Amino acid sequence: MADVDTPQTFVFKRGRLAHAASLLVGNLQLVFYPNGYSRLKARKSNTLRDFLAVAGSLGVTHLLVFTSSGEGTTLRIIKTPHGPTLTFRLVEYSSMQDLHAAQGAPVLTKRMIDSAPLCIMAGFGDVGKETKRSSDEQKAIQLCATTIKAMYPEVSVTTAGWRSVKRCVLYSADKTGLISFRHYLVRYRIADASGGLISVFQEHNLALGSLESIKDIQTLQRPEPTDLLECFFSDKPFQLIEVGPRMKLKLLKIEAGVSSGMVLYHAYVTKTAEQVAASELKAAITRNRMEKEARLDIRRRVRRLEEESRNIARTATARQQTADNLAYYAAEREAELSESLGDSPAT
Template sequence: MARFRNKKRKVFVKPVAKKQPSVDHVTGEKIPKSFVFSRGKLPGPLRQLQMDLRKLMLPFTALKLKEKKRNNLKDFLNVAGPMGVTHFLILSKTESAPYMRVARTPQGPTITFKIQEYSLASDIAQSQLRPRCPQDLFKNSPLIVLSGFGTGEQHLKLTTIMFQNIFPAIDINTVKLSSCQRIVLLNYNKDTKLIDFRHYSIRLQPVGVSGRIRKFVQNHQVPDLRTLQDVSDFVTKAGYGSESEADDEAATVSLAADLGRANRVSTKSAVKLQEIGPRMTLQLMKIEEGLCSGVVIFSEYGNSNAKEKQDKKERKEGEDGDDEDDDEDSKEEEDDDDETGDFNEEEE
């Protein structure tokens, strides 16, 4: 019996994911990329904080990084090289408090922070009357602003350099205003020695325009004029803004390019920041020379020469075959050799 082949049947071809650029075409510098993962088991809220941090680091991070129980730090490091990953953000939990480590691959340094307090992005949204999160908000990296770190202390200089390099650098002469939609603010309080970590969205509002006209231009919606006698009533009834929307000269800018329908070039617009989370209060605990190991450059509990010599002695004994590590500076951290699991990296 003759067989007939269906010529119209199409062969399924798996789509190829678009690769992200590794070098900035404007500045020519290497674009930093990151992995956000955990060491040890995390409770539910900290797991959600991990997802919020991954979203914050978009687009140059692995949003769907999956972990299993038999991976260690070396596994992540082996994958980081071919993929161009430059930084690790590692969350862990001890009996006393949660911790976050920010490390540069492949040889460090590593900065350890104790998370004193934190709020999830969902908590921030629930506390706001009108939460704002546009679809294209995470298509570009956030801007980084550091405040209070210029005290001249060496450990604060290292912290400043680490956070500046974890996000892509921008060229103020060529940057597009449409790409500046988020900002990460870190404020250091020299009295409490705590760092306030905040994440905001940036929006512009035209100055001297009533709220009704602004909504009409931005939302493309036909207003309800049934209760008005004339079209002019729609313009004059709302006035030119309430006291809460008063124009602040320090927060107004003159635009160099068009940004949407309401914000035009050479016009003044007010800069508004709206928090989108997550929010953290961090305490700098320790800075290590290597990747989660090495000489302790700074410690909150003191960094005497005797303690450094003791640390070197213990590491040398460990290299000779001793499996126990009694480093006093890492009592409250998870051991990097604990099992965490295999992972599959998927990028958007």
């Protein structure tokens, strides 16, 4: 059983999604494994309240919900049990299957993902500095960073060592606030290998026709890191292998509660003080209504359990009465047979 302090996630979809977007659901379930549920399936009849009802007993701290509308695919990150709820639009995305077909990325196995990934955040502190964005937007991005970071368990590299890191995820924000997501396997680098040998092992389609002999491999140059995360690991005894999925996320809004609270931030709507007060009142009414419905639901469940207990007790009583009647009938028949045998003439 997972530690109570370890974050747990549900990843599922609501409604119909495009096939490519549906693949992301299973991909992210693998990303969060083993601190998630890789075989979670949502039925059409399941509501968000159903998932919230079981989240507490299972120790689930975050829900990732994919939905689709006329404007595209959205991803909601919900912190249970009281929020906040972050809503993103998927600007671009590629599934693990897409990367495997295009780049030959390895297919994940349970052995590769038996430990949680290391979460790396980059660029969130620089959002809005050059574009002079409002303080509300900068605070929203910082809340995004805090919420995303909380979805992953803390991995102490200094304590456990680099060899304990098998995977890592990178969330990087550009200066406009667009968030990119990448997922990598971390492989141990060959010790004391030359740049030429590293080139041979890392390049799948390396051209060696220009070399006169095998000794000339040593003249090959070690490939330079191509992105931010590879630069970070360039002096580490590891190499990175991207396995997907990839996503680019645009923050749309932040709600205080669980998909029904007051809107704390909206990318396209700016409210006046009167509108904010009206939103707070509406959120309070909605919150009270949901709490009342939750209490009624608990009472209904308690009554149903009590009725089931009474039915079980009545059934047990009826069975015991039947058993007693059968025993009494058997005793009477035995007595009658004994009397009849005693009254019969001797031969």
